[in-house]
Structure formats: structure tokens, C-alpha cells
Amino acid sequence: MSATRERLSAALEGLAYEFEAPLDGMTTLALEREVLREVCLRLKQRAGFEGNTLVTAVDHFPAEPRFEVVYQFLSFQHNDRVRLRVRLREADAAVPTITDLWPGTSFSERECFDMFGIRFDGHPDLRRLLMPQGYEHHPLRKDFPHHGIEPDRLYRTWDKERRKEWEAAR
Amino acid sequence: MGSLNPVESGGDLGFLATRVDFLVNWGRKNSLWPMPLGLSCCGIELMAMIGPKFDLARFGAEAARFSPRQCDLLVVAGTLTWKMATAVRTIYDQMPDPKWVIAMGVCSSSGGMYDSYAVVQGVDSILPVDVYVPGCPPRPDAVIDAIIKLQKKIEREDPLGRLLHGPVEKADTGSGQLVFQPNEGVLKSSLDRHAHDPESRSAGVPLGTLIAERPRGHTEVRP
Ligand code: SF4
Numbered sequence: 444m445s446a447t448r449e450r451l452s453a454a455l456e457g458l459a460y461e462f463e464a465p466l467d468g469m470t471t472l473a474l475e476r477e478v479l480r481e482v483c484l485r486l487k488q489r490a491g492f493e494g495n496t497l498v499t500a501v502d503h504f505p506a507e508p509r510f511e512v513v514y515q516f517l518s519f520q521h522n523d524r525v526r527l528r529v530r531l532r533e534a535d536a537a538v539p540t541i542t543d544l545w546p547g548t549s550f551s552e553r554e555c556f557d558m559f560g561i562r563f564d565g566h567p568d569l570r571r572l573l574m575p576q577g578y579e580h581h582p583l584r585k586d587f588p589h590h591g592i593e594p595d596r597l598y599r600t601w602d603k604e605r606r607k608e609w610e611a612a613r
Numbered sequence: 614m615g616s617l618n619p620v621e622s623g624g625d626l627g628f629l630a631t632r633v634d635f636l637v638n639w640g641r642k643n644s645l646w647p648m649p650l651g652l653s654c655c656g657i658e659l660m661a662m663i664g665p666k667f668d669l670a671r672f673g674a675e676a677a678r679f680s681p682r683q684c685d686l687l688v689v690a691g692t693l694t695w696k697m698a699t700a701v702r703t704i705y706d707q708m709p710d711p712k713w714v715i716a717m718g719v720c721s722s723s724g725g726m727y728d729s730y731a732v733v734q735g736v737d738s739i740l741p742v743d744v745y746v747p748g749c750p751p752r753p754d755a756v757i758d759a760i761i762k763l764q765k766k767i768e769r770e771d772p773l774g775r776l777l778h779g780p781v782e783k784a785d786t787g788s789g790q791l792v793f794q795p796n797e798g799v800l801k802s803s804l805d806r807h808a809h810d811p812e813s814r815s816a817g818v819p820l821g822t823l824i825a826e827r828p829r830g831h832t833e834v835r836p
Binding site: 574575582587588589590591592594595597598601602 | 739
């Protein structure tokens with residue numbers, strides 16, 4: 444057992460999780476949404492993971508549970524990383540936010556929400572990050588067509604409204 | 614007054630009208646003020662073009678201004694996304710007439726390699742374009758060539774007729790159809806109607822009908 448695993452086992456004592464061995468060799472934990480916040484809290488306070496480097500998701504469409512949210516954390520003092528994986532069903536694609544523990548995850552969570560439509564409950568400002576506000580779809584979902592769904596709809600609506608105003612002002 | 618209009622008078626122009634047109638066009642074409650709209654990598658070539666090596670000042674178009682109110686040439690240099698499209702269209706609307714547009718690079722001409730949900734498939738989906746410059750990115754020489762072509766186009770315009778008869782109603786619905794442009798001097802091919810544009814696609818107008826059905830304005834090609 445590596446030093447990282449030992450440290451994690453000690454920090455996460457009493458919580459439900461499983462170690463996994465992905466091909467890239469990074470220490471990986473698979474866990475349920477219910478324990479996610481507690482695990483993150485302990486990672487930060489007991490296992491010395493000061494930084495979050497990544498929050499993203501994987502879409503396993505059409506398998507169910509469809510989504511998998513992936514977190515990666517970095518420990519500066521121990522010079523190692525850990526990855527968390529949480530599987531989510533499509534009907535209830537939501538996880539608790541961790542922005543209160545690592546404020547920097549705010550943007551990653553917004554991006555993940557924008558691209559996959561996964562809600563981060565408790566996020567202080569869960570707006571889209573990349574796509575325009577008011578866009579209705581989530582482009583990185585596997586059932587999203589390559590050319591998009593009416594990509595110009597928002598622009599055309601804006602244009603029509605504007606022209607209506609001009610007409611009224613004339 | 615209509616006798617000054619080259620179309621109505623069948624090309625029989627008064628001496629004064631031709632000279633005034635010539636003078637105004639000469640002034641306009643040699644003092645284009647570009648609005649540099651560097652949206653991505655093409656913007657770097659645009660800077661090179663304005664800089665000392667390629668020296669756009671030789672063509673009178675080096676006075677780049679970052680306020681659309683002072684510009685008459687919009688150079689769309691880069692990948693235009695639908696999110697940015699409202700801003701670009703607003704900039705275009707803020708420019709005073711007469712104004713011209715160069716689509717620099719394949720991205721702004723046709724979407725280029727970004728055949729995706731986020732990218733406008735050619736800025737002619739939202740603006741009337743005068744000159745398209747292919748290349749990824751086009752060399753500064755290519756864009757200078759586009760400016761020379763634009764100058765030739767401006768030479769053939771009819772500012773006096775425009776002044777006397779008022780600006781023509783633009784058929785610029787932003788639908789990418791490019792039926793008629795206010796400053797049009799060069800006949801365009803029917804292919805200018807953008808194939809990717811959903812409105813022109815769903816309109817069901819077969820390619821090739823646009824030139825014949827184009828309304829005849831007072832700016833026409835002169836021999
Ligand atoms: S045409 Fe090429 S160089 Fe220009 S913006 Fe597009 S990708 Fe960049």
C-alpha cells in the first residue's frame with residue numbers, strides 16, 4: 444500500500460468508499476454522492492489536500508447511471524494527487540457544491556453545469572460559464588448533435604427584438 | 614434631380630455629377646479608417662499588416678480606431694462565435710455610413726474548420742460583407758489585396774445619387790441572403806448566399822435566383 448493510500452485510509456476512516464486502480468496510476472476513490480462532502484472535508488482538513496485542480500464530468504450515455512462527476516485534488520505538502528468519482532443518474536443529476544471548501548472550484552463547477560447540465564446544489568452563483576445565458580442545451584452531453592440545436596436562436600431573437608424597438612422609435 | 618441618377622438616366626451623366634462622384638470616391642477610398650476586430654489568431658496578422666513592415670499607411674488605411682463611431686471599414690479578423698455575434702452586430706450598427714466590411718480568414722468567411730454549434734458559419738450570416746479573404750490566417754499581403762479590391766469597388770460607387778435619393782432600403786435582414794447591399798458595386802455570385810445559414814436554407818430559394826431577382830438600386834456596375 445502506497446503512502447498516499449495509507450494517509451487516505453486513515454483520514455477517511457468510517458466512510459463508505461472504494462479504492463480503484465485506473466490505468467494512469469492515480470489514487471482513485473469511487474464513492475456515493477451522500478458522503479461526498481464529508482470526504483472532501485476530511486481530504487482538506489486531515490489528509491492535507493490544499494488544492495482542487497479539476498471538476499468535470501463524463502457522460503456514459505446511454506448507460507445508466509449516466510453521469511460521472513470527477514474531482515481531482517492536489518496536496519502540496521505531500522506532493523501527491525487523488526481523484527474522486529461519483530456516479531449520478533440522469534433524472535437526478537446533482538451533487539453538493541464544494542465551493543465553500545475550495546473557492547476556486549466555483550468556475551469549474553459552473554463550466555461543468557454549463558457543459559453537462561449537472562447541478563451543484565448550494566453553489567452561490569450557478570450561471571453558465573461558456574455558452575450564452577439563456578441557452579437551453581448542454582453541449583458536451585453525448586446526445587447533443589455536433590452542429591448544435593438552433594445555434595443562432597438567441598442571436599435571431601435579440602435581432603428581432605432590436606428591430607422591433609427601431610420600428611417603434613421611428 | 615433624377616437625371617443625376619446613372620441608372621434612371623441610362624448612364625447619361627452630367628459632367629458635374631461624374632466629377633463630384635469621382636472626388637468623393639477618391640477621398641473615401643484613400644482614407645479608410647479600419648475598425649480592427651481581432652477575434653482570435655487572425656488578429657495577429659492584422660496587427661502585422663498595420664505595423665511598419667507591411668505598412669498599411671501606403672494605402673491610407675492605417676488609422677485604426679477602437680471606436681466604431683470613427684470607423685468606416687470593419688475588418689472581422691477571427692472566429693466569430695454566436696455569443697459574440699450580438700456584440701459584432703452592435704459594432705457594425707454603430708459605425709456611421711458609408712461603411713464596408715472585410716471578412717478576414719476562413720473563420721469569418723465561412724466558419725472555417727470550426728464546423729460546430731458555437732461558431733457563426735460565416736459573418737455574412739449576420740452582416741453584409743464586401744470582400745472575403747481566404748487563408749488561415751491570410752498573409753498580410755492578401756488582406757492588403759482585399760483592401761485594394763475594396764478601393765476599386767468604392768471607385769464604382771455613386772455617392773451623389775445616394776445623397777440625392779437617400780440611402781437605399783437595405784435588404785440586410787442578417788439572414789445571410791445578401792440580396793442587396795447599399796454600397797454594392799461588384800456583381801456577386803449566387804454562391805454568396807450562405808449555404809450554412811438556416812434561414813436561407815429553409816427559405817428554399819434555389820441557388821442562382823438571387824442575381825436576377827435582385828432589386829436594381831442606383832449603385833450599379835459602370836463599364
Ligand atoms: S482563419 Fe485560421 S488564423 Fe484566422 S481566426 Fe480562423 S483559425 Fe485563426
